[in-house]
Amino acid sequence: MCIRNCTSVILTAQCPTAIKNICPNLSRFLSVNLRTGLFVIALLALGGCRETPSPQIEFALGTICRVNLYEGGTKNIYSRIFMRIREIDRTMTVFPGEFEGLIHNGGMVDPDSKAAEQIRSAAEALTSGVVAINEQAGIEPVRVRADLIEVLEKALYYAELSGGAFDPTVGPLVRLWGIGTDSQRIPGEEEIARALELVDWRDLAIDREAGTAFLRREGMALDLGAIAKGYAGDEAARIAKEAKIKRAIFDLGGNIVTVGSREQRGKELLPWRIGIQNPVSGRGAYIGVVPVHDKSVVTSGVYERYFESDGRRYHHILSTTDGYPVDNGILSVTIITASSTEADALSTVVFTLGAERGKALIESIPDTEAIFVFNDHTVMITVGLAGVFSLTDDEFLMSGIH
Numbered sequence: 394m395c396i397r398n399c400t401s402v403i404l405t406a407q408c409p410t411a412i413k414n415i416c417p418n419l420s421r422f423l424s425v426n427l428r429t430g431l432f433v434i435a436l437l438a439l440g441g442c443r444e445t446p447s448p449q450i451e452f453a454l455g456t457i458c459r460v461n462l463y464e465g466g467t468k469n470i471y472s473r474i475f476m477r478i479r480e481i482d483r484t485m486t487v488f489p490g491e492f493e494g495l496i497h498n499g500g501m502v503d504p505d506s507k508a509a510e511q512i513r514s515a516a517e518a519l520t521s522g523v524v525a526i527n528e529q530a531g532i533e534p535v536r537v538r539a540d541l542i543e544v545l546e547k548a549l550y551y552a553e554l555s556g557g558a559f560d561p562t563v564g565p566l567v568r569l570w571g572i573g574t575d576s577q578r579i580p581g582e583e584e585i586a587r588a589l590e591l592v593d594w595r596d597l598a599i600d601r602e603a604g605t606a607f608l609r610r611e612g613m614a615l616d617l618g619a620i621a622k623g624y625a626g627d628e629a630a631r632i633a634k635e636a637k638i639k640r641a642i643f644d645l646g647g648n649i650v651t652v653g654s655r656e657q658r659g660k661e662l663l664p665w666r667i668g669i670q671n672p673v674s675g676r677g678a679y680i681g682v683v684p685v686h687d688k689s690v691v692t693s694g695v696y697e698r699y700f701e702s703d704g705r706r707y708h709h710i711l712s713t714t715d716g717y718p719v720d721n722g723i724l725s726v727t728i729i730t731a732s733s734t735e736a737d738a739l740s741t742v743v744f745t746l747g748a749e750r751g752k753a754l755i756e757s758i759p760d761t762e763a764i765f766v767f768n769d770h771t772v773m774i775t776v777g778l779a780g781v782f783s784l785t786d787d788e789f790l791m792s793g794i795h
């Protein structure tokens with residue numbers, strides 16, 4: 394898989410050919426998109442050299458992060474954005490491994506160097522991030538960074554809203570299935586029951602004043618995979634806007650954040666056109682297009698991370714009721730709203746709630762829309778997308794009710 398091969402790629406690309414030289418497989422995704430000229434969810438989106446003068450791509454948050462500041466994007470602004478993305482990655486990851494190596498080698502670097510700064514940040518993340526909270530589960534509260542408290546509070550809000558279908562303490566279950574890792578497998582019933590026992594957002598205690606987070610029972614574990622990329626997208630956009638960037642696209646592994654509009658023609662502002670990934674065929678194909686200004690577009694889908702066994706697909710969004718991948722006929726849910734943190738959390742919330750409850754929830758939230766794709770190839774949209782979303786793939790069918 395190309396993403397794996399590219400793990401340590403950090404590059405500034407003036408043109409897709411620069412990427413091609415470093416990662417030949419990656420260029421396959423890029424060429425698809427060069428032809429379509431669309432920003433397609435869940436893949437690296439390029440509109441060609443002219444439209445994207447200086448995109449910068451880096452591997453972080455377990456995925457490929459692509460930042461394109463269309464005007465006024467200096468090296469310094471790009472660098473601030475990626476530093477923040479890496480910082481969020483370190484704070485919110487559940488994998489301490491890669492940073493431990495960095496810390497261990499710390500003695501050999503010049504204390505004023507960039508490497509030393511990275512090591513300090515990694516060390517801080519290990520003692521005040523998700524890794525530390527998980528290590529101290531059932532032992533004691535951990536003083537954590539303010540940004541992590543903010544994300545945990547949002548995660549708890551969505552856990553309560555969904556009655557626990559979305560749960561940031563899903564860690565033991567995620568670990569057990571290991572989907573997308575070398576140890577992925579179908580666990581036994583008893584193992585699932587034991588892991589489920591440890592999943593309960595009500596046992597995550599946040600003390601905002603003390604700045605601490607605590608998992609009350611030993612063996613509990615946070616997993617912020619359903620929200621961290623969204624938060625990183627919002628932070629990236631914030632830094633760009635503070636630097637007076639008027640037009641930008643952030644694509645953090647398919648979580649899209651748009652700043653401003655694609656183009657101004659006279660008085661008319663042309664929207665970004667976001668392609669909605671076809672969840673059945675390979676990456677790059679899209680089923681329809683949604684135009685947006687200043688919005689985030691985030692999809693949760695069965696095609697993101699999965700393995701197959703005996704002809705069955707086991708994907709990475711897990712039911713906190715039965716402990717298995719959620720199986721409710723939904724192939725993907727896309728959320729369109731201003732905040733990427735909310736879009737990310739809501740895409741998983743709605744996926745876990747199912748079509749009926751999920752749609753009702755989104756209809757009740759102002760300025761928030763959703764696109765559902767089902768395994769019978771029907772597509773359902775919220776009221777606000779009528780006449781806005783256009784279906785372009787005739788293998789799919791619009792359906793009002795599901």
Ligand code: ADP
Pocket residue numbers: 558559560561563567616617618619620622692693694697698709710711712713737740741745
């Ligand atoms: P992606 O990571 O592909 O963008 P999502 O935003 O839907 O997709 O997040 C899925 C991830 O969220 C999983 O990989 C896992 O880390 C975590 N997760 C799985 N099931 C749940 C759940 N029921 N509630 C909260 N998080 C979950």
Ligand code: MG
Pocket residue numbers: 618619620693736737738739740741
């Ligand atoms: Mg999500």
